[in-house]
Amino acid sequence: MTITQLHYVLAVAEHKNFTKAAQKVFVTQPTLSMQIQKLEEELEVTIFDRSKKPIQLTEVGEKIVQQARNIVNESDRIQDIVDQQKGFIGGVFRLGVIPTVMPTLLPMFIGHFMKKYPKVKLKIEELHTEAILEKLKEGHLDAAIAATPLKIEGIKENALYYEPFVAYIPENHPLSGMGKLEVNDLDINELLLLEDGHCFKDGIINLCKASREYDEDQLQLESGSFETLVKLANEGLGMTLLPYLHTLDLHESEKKNLKMFKDPVPAREVSLIYNRSELKMQIIEAIRSTIAGVVKGAITFQNVQIISPLKRQKELSH
Template sequence: MTITQLHYVLAVAEHKNFTKAAQKVFVTQPTLSMQIQKLEEELEVTIFDRTKKPIQLTEVGEKIVQQARNIVNESDRIQDIVDQQKGFIGGIFRLGVIPTIMPTLLPMFIGSFIKKYPKVKLKIEELHTEAILEKLKEGHLDAAIAATPLEVEGIKENVLYYEPFVPYIPQGMQMETSDKITVEDLDINKILLLEDGHCFKDGIINLCKASRDYGDDQLQLESGSFETLIKLANEGLGMTLLPYLHTLDLKESEKENLKMFQDPIPAREVSLIYNRSELKMQIIEALRSTIAGVVKGAITFQNVKIISPLNKKKEFTTN
């Protein structure tokens, strides 16, 4: 049994196709098939059911793949130990970022990170939380930036910052309140939301402690971008909530539509998440320190109430 054979098994398990798996690991399809067959003969089991289309794992194959993933991760740790011993911060690093964080946070830190760590080759993907967790589990991402807490077994969460929810209320819908509003002032049925799959939408629903009740609404609309929500709000079609960093780039005329919550301010927790195997920790720590350095000056709120993206609707208060 070799590490190379286990890499081949993991590739076939992922792609469910020998040809695509061979392309992924840069060998010919006959070579990959022969090595997997040799492993099956050595173990005296069948890992893949080749009679099914696409190829499926057998019952014992499922267990073998799970253990193979652990072994490959641990073998990668050897090089990781050597890199850390040498103080080397470099190599390919695959980072996932959720869509509601990518456009605001990435420009804030990416330039300084690349300049400070020129040997790190970042590969960044914009992914929803569900896809991020799946790719972390399968080893296709080294880390990710997402809204937490997620409470997923095997995933560690390192908090980067707390980002307030900021109501965007056009002039025609302004409430007769003081400069700051409360959660009770919001009507979930008048809030324009992001489409399903965005954890920011889940956070808003949890914040309002309600499920959307469309009833007989004339307009039922959800969008994939904050820009669209802002334009619709400007047309008098509702109000919305924005993450604080997104409000920094608004036009001055649009900033007049912003309101702040009373303390404790509802906020989302943003964390750097990674597999418990803690591979490439030197790069993860470099990312954490770089992001913390640039965000510290942008977000200075202290008394916040953390709104969880989980369906459990947990809340946490920090001072």
């Protein structure tokens, strides 16, 4: 068998279609089909059940695909070793970023990074955490930036920064006259939240969970962006919580509506996550050090309490 054949198997396993898989690996469909058939004949097994639409893996095919990923990753490590030996930092690097981090962190570091490492071709995707973990597992991402801790087997988490939660409370709200807030001041049933799928929403639920029960049926007013939540709050429809970096871009007239929490300030941990196979570590370290350099000046909070992004988890002390 060859590494190329294993690449073809992985492509078909992903796309469940020989034609689409062939396009992905830049060969003709007959060539791809012939190579996979040769592999099946050599192993004397059927990897794909071609009678089903879309094409499905057989039971043994599932195990072969799992091992094929390991072998392809290890073969990629050879080039990785050569690059590190030469001190080369370049090539294609696929990075996933969660939506609540993308608009604030990316503009802060991307210019610095591309200027310092011009040979790296970054391919960045905005994805929810669930999709990021799936793509990391399948080898379609080299690393990602996400809220942690996630505690996923086989995934390493390298903390980049701790970003405090900040309350946005318009003047007409009962809490607007208060100084610094305590978590107990919040009522989850009165908060404007991001829609399902955002780990920041789960973090807020975890933050408030210890002090009050919440009624999921009342969580009706949700949005896909912090900008919309701020506008809804300005219309008198409630208050919301924002990650600290998002508050830096608010209008001056809106910044007066921000309120910090008392120490320890509730915060989310934002990390660079990647497979334990640790491929392309020189680029991962370059991204980490670049982000650390630009964020250090923006976030100076020390006494924080990390709130888990996992559904229904309690906070972790830090």
